[in-house]
Amino acid sequence: MKKLSFVFFVLIGIEANAQKQDYPIQPVAFTNVKLTDHFWTSRIETNRTVTIPASFERCKTTGRVKNFEMAAEHKGKFCTVYPFDDTDIYKTIEGASYSLAVHPDEKLQTYLDSLITIIGNAQEPDGYLYTARSIDPLHPISAAGPERWINEQSSSHELYNCGHMFEAAAAHYMATGKRNFLNIALKNADLLVRTFGPDKKHVAPGHEIVEMGLVRLYRITGKRAYLDLAKFFIDERGKKQYNKKSKNVFENGVYWQDDKPVIEQDEAEGHAVRAMYLYSGMADVAALTGDKQYLAAIDKIWDNMVGKKMYVQGSIGAVGDGERFGDNYELPNTTAYNETCAAIGSVFWNQRMFLLHGDAKYIDVLEKTLYNGLISGVGLDGKSFFYTNAMQIQDNFNHPDIERERSGWFTCSCCPTNVARLIPSVPGYMYAQNGKDIYVNLFISGTANVTVNNSKVKITQQNNYPWNGDLAFTVAPSKAMDMNVRIRIPGWAQNEAIPSDLYRYQHQNNENVTIKINGEPVQYHMEKGYAVLAKKWKKNDRIEVNLPMEVRRVTANAKLPNDDNKVALQRGPMMYCAEWKDNFGKAANIIVPENTKFTTQYEGDLLNGVTVLKADVKSVVIDDSGQNIHTKNQTLTAIPYYAWANRGKGEMMVWFPQQVKYIDLLTSENTVK
Amino acid sequence: MKKLSFVFFVLIGIEANAQKQDYPIQPVAFTNVKLTDHFWTSRIETNRTVTIPASFERCKTTGRVKNFEMAAEHKGKFCTVYPFDDTDIYKTIEGASYSLAVHPDEKLQTYLDSLITIIGNAQEPDGYLYTARSIDPLHPISAAGPERWINEQSSSHELYNCGHMFEAAAAHYMATGKRNFLNIALKNADLLVRTFGPDKKHVAPGHEIVEMGLVRLYRITGKRAYLDLAKFFIDERGKKQYNKKSKNVFENGVYWQDDKPVIEQDEAEGHAVRAMYLYSGMADVAALTGDKQYLAAIDKIWDNMVGKKMYVQGSIGAVGDGERFGDNYELPNTTAYNETCAAIGSVFWNQRMFLLHGDAKYIDVLEKTLYNGLISGVGLDGKSFFYTNAMQIQDNFNHPDIERERSGWFTCSCCPTNVARLIPSVPGYMYAQNGKDIYVNLFISGTANVTVNNSKVKITQQNNYPWNGDLAFTVAPSKAMDMNVRIRIPGWAQNEAIPSDLYRYQHQNNENVTIKINGEPVQYHMEKGYAVLAKKWKKNDRIEVNLPMEVRRVTANAKLPNDDNKVALQRGPMMYCAEWKDNFGKAANIIVPENTKFTTQYEGDLLNGVTVLKADVKSVVIDDSGQNIHTKNQTLTAIPYYAWANRGKGEMMVWFPQQVKYIDLLTSENTVK
The missing domain is CATH 2.60.420 (Maltose phosphorylase, domain 3)
Incomplete structure (x- = not known):
């Protein structure tokens, strides 16, 4: 592991061949930070010992590794579901590389090398690397299309695979100093440079990330063509003819952030993960080229997202159909989608916005996301996940877009592997x-x-x-x-300081x-x-x-009717929820009156150690006949939002009615037994 | 009034020159029926003494008459809002003519003649009659367009004016034997025959009714060209290019029933009044020509309307935006639109369907509509009206599409004048x-x-x-x-006999x-x-x-989630509602458990005499703090739906939760004072 001693770099990227123009602020590399923190070291350790090994195991058992082996021999049949399943291997290697940088592990390094060899074998002579097509170019899986790149925008995700490969190879190179994976990535990137450009093929990448990946390779190599290609891909957006009158985001281009040129975009729109990766890529290119139009666009888009499209616990991407942003103020609680990957993308983007502007409001959003709507995506066991992150779960309400309990890997396993690469990089954001x-x-x-x-x-x-x-x-x-x-000084520690008027604190702080x-x-x-x-x-x-750690009552802008006369509970950076387990089997029947007094208590044995909130509140009860209702006094116990769904399946609420009339009886039904 | 003695004809039309092919069943003309009935004679008398005179007065004071006078002189400025305001005079003359036929009135007849002279003066030499353009052909109001007929489909309503003129002129001729108005109408109809046709101008009339009107003139004159033109207009639908992918009914042609040829239409769609007039016109033409394709289409459309798009009290046209039918099973209670004119149109169409098929199910729907969602459109005073007919009114819920109280004439006064012509014609449906x-x-x-x-x-x-x-x-x-x-034998008098599976009776009848x-x-x-x-x-x-007159509990198909676990109350043909006035100031807080026992009581002094339903039920009460709720026992008093909103403004419910959990606390809030 001696090689590690010379490398001090960063998630975002302090690179060997530093460019003159860059982010005015530079992050301190996560490799320069050693944690002793209980909250984070336990998570990073679980990620290292459980999540990453389980990811690699799963890449093997599901056939993701076999796809690469078959591609090397150009025979067999693509044996997983999505042509972008290749990325799960890349993302796990990326997470393992971050882990290696702070926790040397010869065995893991050897395993990575073996995987990288398999990956390299699957690369075609000209640099193309996409197992679904290489396995059998004549019969690729349908999403890939009969020729390279032709289905890129809709379904092949060829450039998405490239982008994750670049990110992973850069991380591996920076963590280990080895060029084996980097060389594969550069060969592929050179193919892209030969293939795409103003006088060559044109495409607006269907699922952005290749832009960030190319920037990362540019930082390492100093090869301007990579940066230029990243900018070319970004500037290709908004050139296709869509049905502009349609409200269907697949017909009008909004789904892909392709309805208009990026410099004209002013709203966080379409598939939320793609959007985060695009805006992150734009921030990178703006920092490296000084492009003021990109900067103006992402500034506006950020204001829109934080001011009109972000849930109170930092989640984004409200709409399940398209895993996307809804309209302004479209933040339903019952059907909130809130993909874990979108929260991760928001961390990427907000860090970049901070590096551009030096304003704490971006870190306020990053912290809110990180401590709430992001880490909620992985269970305390490190091997159960949420793809979506619900805002409320009620016994009498089901919807296909919400998950009531955590699962292992999904068929589309983007979130677990994204978690695997995010968690070990947290020290890099400090x-x-x-x-x-x-x-x-x-x-x-x-x-x-x-x-x-x-x-x-x-x-x-x-x-x-x-x-x-x-x-x-x-x-x-x-x-x-x-x-x-x-x-x-976090916004929550200052009176009324939330970085938009979407939410506000109901009372002034008492402490300073x-x-x-x-x-x-x-x-x-x-x-x-x-x-x-x-x-x-x-x-x-x-x-x-x-920092004053009193319990804060958060209320929502009147433009969010679903939160009308409701209150959310915050303490420090943590948003709280009530879960069935601590509240007599229910949560949707609880009223939190405006004058409620809270006590707090750290419980070391609960959920790996959490501070809980307690208060005397009311709840409504309906009798067995279904025709009598009354209010009873009960103790509310609220736990940090991220910790829900670690003790079985049941009701969970983030927003509490302050008056009984804001309770939805149908979903809060609480029959006395 | 001697002239009246020789005329015995009909709303629908027994005419001088009877055609061989016609409806297999012929209605008995309303002029052959003399009522002694308390329920209807009081309404017809109020219509004669209050509604019709008020309509004429209003036609004068609003400038509708002046528009005709200015048109005659081709000078001035159209002084009302809509170019179809001409029809209010036609419709009131039509109502007055029906009234005259059973209640001779020299003074009224003289007044009609004076109006008809004014109308005739406004007719251009070639028969064109449309005051908005004739007042100043160079500066007509914008909706009319710079040339005749060019805005017909979208906004000019020129043929709609013609249609109402034909209906009114036919009624006046049949009631009085005078040809003064008829000749104006025929001159106009002849212009249409010269203007439109396979080798002439093509148009799918924007707001149907000219088809029914032409048929009426055909019945009187035997002139085949009128019938042919009616059919031509009907067959013009579905020929225009629309954006078929759009879900916007104005973009895809659905609003005008113009998205496909009428013989391919199988769903009650678009603007509900236009739809009813179109289907009525198709029934007329099918009866007179034997067209089996029309018949097949309106049979399917009827099944769709009654099976998927009709409210429990017979109203149709659920969606306010476009005054139109919604999707299948789109029957929201909170925002129900239910235009009075659409109910009237449904009576026209269902009568015709009966005349074609001889099946009582059409009259079941007609009776349900007539006694509930139609006469609800006019107040007991005969001069206050509902344009829309709400399904529920709650103190804490407002929506621009619902009316909480009756008004006098609206700027667009289609409903009051439609009521004026429908009420006196009721004996013709017996x-x-x-x-x-x-x-x-x-x-x-x-x-x-x-x-x-x-x-x-x-x-x-x-x-x-x-x-x-x-x-x-x-x-x-x-x-x-x-x-x-x-x-x-009405469907309601027979177990389970509702003409679709949209609603059902919760319990079997006890009586036969x-x-x-x-x-x-x-x-x-x-x-x-x-x-x-x-x-x-x-x-x-x-x-x-x-006929067994027990109180019947009506429940809705599970495809109507807004009515889930709710019950509506019916007795005889009458649907009931709870109004604030009889229920301690509220209505949205009432639960009607499944085992509720009802008593009935005729109250002669209440609302001009109604049978009310009473029952011991529960209601929910929230205290002043907003944090305590309980159930109390109370007496429910339900009145016939049509009679609501005659005693001031407040809550009204048609569907009652059977269990407390189906109450919407937010809108049913009942603070104890």
């Missing part, structure tokens, strides 16, 4: 820097090594976040120096944020959501930040 | 005949003079219908003769229909919904029919 500014974005215990003006600075965090708001940071520069330590340096309270000024602590920092200066 | 078969369709006290095999037969009904099911008929032929007296002749119970056989009483009838034979 810090960033720009000159003498150090950004502290996430509050996770551990130590980071940062280089500021060629001097090393060690930053240590000690906290019990997200359960406790007392944060302690030790700053240890190798020599005393002027730095601006910018600590994100306090900051001490070396035990002394300090005055600080806020800039773009950061407390800016500017001074000559010397070894072991200690910063204490106290 | 009887029909075919050879020696006499059909008794409606149960209204009075005497009818029928001619059977050239002999006169007097039939007298004595009953207190719809409040009482004891019906008595006296049959008095001028000489003893063989006749089949076919008495309709009994029939006596001259005091002796008789065996009879049923044929197409009629009890066939075949014998040699002699003077003053007396028939007694007892």
Whole structure:
């Protein structure tokens, strides 16, 4: 593992051949951060020991590996369902590579090499790599089409496969220093460069990600053609003729973010995962080329998404039919789709928006997504998953778009393998820097090594976040120096500070944020959501930040009628829900009056350790005859949203009626036995 | 009024020059029926003394008459809103003519003549009559278009004006024997014959009725060209290119019943009034030409309408946007549109379907519509109207498509003037005949003079219908003769006999229909919904029919989720509702359990005399805090649906939850004061 010592890079990508123009802010690589944090190390360890091995096992048992072997020999029959099943191997290799970088494992590295050999064997001589076609070019599976690339926009996902391969190969190269996978990816990327371009084939990739992948290869190689091709693919959007009058997103191009040129787009639209990957790709290209039109477009789209299309727990992609964004303010609770992959994509995009703008509001959204609607996608066991993330589950309401319980891998296993690659990269989202500014974005215990003006600075965090708001940071520069330590003060810790008017806090905070340096309270000024602590920092200066952790009542904009007169519960970054298990078998019958008092309690044995909220509330009860109803007093126990559905199947609610009339009796029926 | 003595004809049309091929069954003209019935004579008298005079007054004060005067002089500015405002005068003349036929009134006749002179003056030399254009051909109102007929399909309604003129002129001629209005109509019809046809102009009339009107003129004149033109107009439908993929009914032609040729249509679709007039016109043409394809189409469409698109009280046209039929089973209660004109059109069409087929099911629908969703359209005062007919009104629910209270005339006053012409024609729907078969369709006290095999037969009904099911008929032929007296046994009087599976009776009847002749119970056989009483009838034979008048619980097909586990209440032909006024200020909070016992009570002072239903039921109550709910016992008082909204504004429900969980608390909120 010596090779690892020389590589310090990043998910986003500090690369060997750094370009002059780039994100003004650079993230501190996850490899430079060592965690001691209970909340995250347990997850990363479960991901390493359970999720990743299970993913590899599953890639084998389902035939995903066999597809590559058959492709190498050009015989047999594609033996899984989707031509993009290749990506599950790529994504698991990507996750395993991140894991390797912080947790050396010879055996795993050898296994990756064996897989990479199998992948390489399946690559055609000109670089093309797509098992569904290579197995039998004359009889590829129907989605692929009779010729290369012709079904790309609709169903073949050839470029989607390429994009995930590029991401994985880059990660593997950066983590191990080995070029075996990278060379396969570059050979494929060179084929794309020869195939597509202004004077060559034109296509708007059907499921974006090749753009981000090409940027990653560009960062490693400095080969401008990769960046140019990424921009070419992005600029191909909006050129096809669609039925613009149609409201059907498949007919009008919206599903693929292809209804108009990207620089004219101003709304988060279509398939939510594709949208996140497109906007992330646009951010990358904007950072690397200085394209102001891209920037203007993604700024508008972000405002639209956060202001009109995001659920209170950070999930996006409300509509199941098309796994997509709905109309503005179309955020139904009963049928919320909220794909886990879309939450992951939102983390990618919000990190990039932060790197462009240096504003904490993007990290506020990232944190909300990460701690709620994203990690809800994987069970505490590391091997049960949600593809969708429901907003409410009721005994008397079923819908094909919602999952009432977690499953193992799906036939389309995009979410489990996306989780596998996201979780180990979390330390990479904690810090960033720009000159003498150090950004502290996430509050996770551990130590980071940062280089500021060629001097090393060690930053240590000690906290019990997200359960406790007392944060302690030790700053240890190798020599005393002027730095601006910018600590994100989350929007939720400030009165009324939610980055849009979609949700608001019902009451003002009682507590304020306090900051001490070396035990002394300090005055600080806020800039773009950061407390800016500017001074000559010397070894072991200690910063204490106290974030108020009272229970916050969140109410929704009147434009969200489904949340009318309802309240959601938040404490710190965590959104809460009531699950049947803690609430007498029901959840949809609970009323949380406006004057409800909450107590909080950390329960170490519950759900791997969570802080629960408790309150005296009311619930409605209907008798056996079905003709009598009354209200009873009961204790509400609320758990963090991410932790639901780890104890069996039953009701779950995020939004609680504040008055009995906002209860839907039909779905909340609670017969007295 | 001597002239009246020679005319005995019909709404539908027994005409001077009878054609050989026609409806197999002929209605007995309303002029041959003299009513003594409390329920209907009071309505017809209110219509004569209040509705019709108010309509004429309003035609004057709003400028509708002035439009004709300006048109005659080709100067001024069209001074009302819609170019089809001309029809309100025509429709009121039509109603007044029916009224004149049974209630001579020299002054009214003189007034009609003065109006007809004004109308005639507005007719252009070639027969064109359309005030909006004639006032100023260069600057007609925008809907009319710069040339004649070019906006006919979309907005000019030129042929709609013609159709109502033909209907009115025919009625006036038949009622008075005067040709002054008829000649205007014929001159206009001749212009249409010269203008439209296979080798001339083609158009699918935008708002159908000209087809029915042309048939009426054909019946009077025997001029085949009118019938041919009616058929031509009908056959023009379905020839225009629309965007067939669009779901927007204005883009795909469905709104105008123009998406496909009429003989391929199999669903009641588009604007409901237009649909009813089209299907009525098709029935007329099918009867007069023997066209079997028309017949097959309207048979299918009828099955669709009654089986999938009709509310429980007979209303049609569920969707406000486009005043139209929704999809199959799209019958929402909260936003039901249910235009009064559509109910009137349904009466026209169902009468014609009966005349074609001799089946009582069409009269069952006609009766349901007439006694419920149609007469609900006019207030007991005869001068307040509903354009729409709501299915439920709740304090906490508003929607632009529903009316919470009655109004005077609307800017578009189609419904009030349609009511004015329908009410006095009701006696014309009571009887029909075919050879020696006499059909008794409606149960209204009075005497009818029928001619059977050239002999006169007097039939007298004595009953207190719809409040009482004891019906008595006296049959008095001028000489003893063989006749089949076919008495309709309503579907509601027979177990499970509703003419579709859209609704059903929850429990079997306890009582059966009994029939006596001259005091002796008789065996009879049923044929197409009629009890066939075949014998040699002699003077003053007396028939007694007892229809069981128990309160019936109606439940809906599971395909109507809004009615799930709810019950509607029916007694005889009347559907009932609960109105706030009789139910402690609320209605949406009432539960009607399955075992509820009902009592009935005729209240002569209430709402001009109605039988009310009473029962001990439950209701839900929410306290002032909004956080406590309980069930209480209360008495339900239900009134006939048609009678609601005559005592101020408040809640009204037709469908009652059978269990508390089907109550929508949000809209049923009942705060204890």
